Amino acid sequence: MKKPVEAADRLLSKAGEDDDFRERLLANPRETVEREFGVTLAEGHEIHVHEESDSATHLVLPPRSKLSETERKEARAGAASLEFLRKTLHDPAPPARPAVLERERAPATAATPAALARAGRESIRRGLAFLETAIDENGAWHCIRFNIADPDIPRHFERPPFVSAFCVLALECCDEPRARDLCAAARNYLVDTAEYPGLWRYYRHLPRDLDSTALCSLVIGNHPWIFLGRNVPYILANRDEEGRFTTWVLTADEPDVAAPFRIEADPVVNANVIAYLGDRPETEDAQRWLEALIAEGSVEDSSKWYPDTVTIYYATTRAMTRVRPALDRLRPIIAERVLGLCNEEGEFGNILQTAQAVAALYNIGSLESIDAKRLVENFLSSQREDGSWPELLAFGDQSLKWGAIGRIGHGSEAVTSAFCIEALERLVEVLGT
DSSP: OOOTTTTHHHHHHHHOOOHHHHHHHHHHHHHHHHHHHHHOOOOOOOOOOOBTTTTTTTOOOOOOOOOOOHHHHHHHHHGHHHHHHHHOOOSSSOOOOOOOGHHHHHHOOOOOOHHHHHHHHHHHHHHHHHHHHHTTSSOBBOOOEESSOOOTTTOOOEEHHHHHHHHHHHTTOOOOOHHHHHHHHHHHHHHHHHHHTBBOSSSSSSSHHHHHHHHHHHTTTTTTHHHHHTTTHHHSSSSSSOOOOOOOOOTSOOOSGGGTTOOOOHHHHHHHHHHHHSSSGGGHHHHHHHHHHHHTOOOOOOOOOOOHHHHHHHHHHHHHHHHHTGGGGHHHHHHHHHTOOOOSOOOSSSSHHHHHHHHHHHHHTOGGSSOOHHHHHHHHOOOOOOOOOOOOOOBOOOSSSGGGGEEEEOHHHHHHHHHHHHHHHHHHHHHHH
């Protein structure tokens, strides 16, 4: 698929040179765009093409806000409005269920690669069956907001679009019919939560942010706002003096709770934006910064929102697969760094970290460097009877800026399970060859 903006520029250019194409675009815009690019645009979204003339000028008004004026006023108070904060959360979440105990894990077997591949495929199907029970009627997967420093602070469910996009990107490699249906439902949820011209926010009491926007845009790339790059100018305007993309998309009427963090440039956020925008002059500074950070070994503690270095490598390799050959020089470096995280048991930390390490190695073509059989056994033995994998910290602000109460983490069984399914898909592919 074309990168955002390229499609719009191509349409305008061709319409200026080809009168027949211009007439088709005016008469049947959707059909003409789909035929020109070989894509199927999202259903339920009309496309209108207007032709200005020497005597007619068109003024296009943006859609009305999805939030009422009262809600917008409440949101401007940001975190100071505890009542509005409560509205962004859902029912209290139960305590985290324990992971599979070490003594319960099955011992290593002498199973053949083919037998393990079959077992891995069955594990994927069980995981998808669990994810089917965890997605709500709107197509949203939940996450759980909890405190790392104080387990007595109440846990709450949350359903930000970011989490659903997070899961879909992990599941897109799976061809199982159930996976396709789950991803389709989640895409509908992302469309419903998009704010013109293709921006998303994590909570309603926070400003729109580039991490949510980049991931959601990657997932619904065939939506006309995204396909035609309507959100790109807003993203490009959100760079610091070094050309790095900053997290929050702030405007005068947005909450000011994130204002102190305006200058923060997170490596994962930048990797996700690069993955969406592609290799283009406007992303070159961010690419160079990300390259230097990894090449110089400065990844540790470089991310405010992602506590695990493997997550930074995972996000970077996902960007690499989408912007080749840009960032390619990082392949051997990331391979060495990820493999260096492996312990004597063949794991890369907990099961979520291990899943992201497997996916990262697959993305850079280095999966043959690990023991695929042993890892499949680890994923199988870590899976619960209901098909899930345990809730683990996936992301969250771990700084002590606000003291213990500010150490917020986010994770869920659904998030972990989505990444474990992605890893198993990659391992099964290796075992089956």
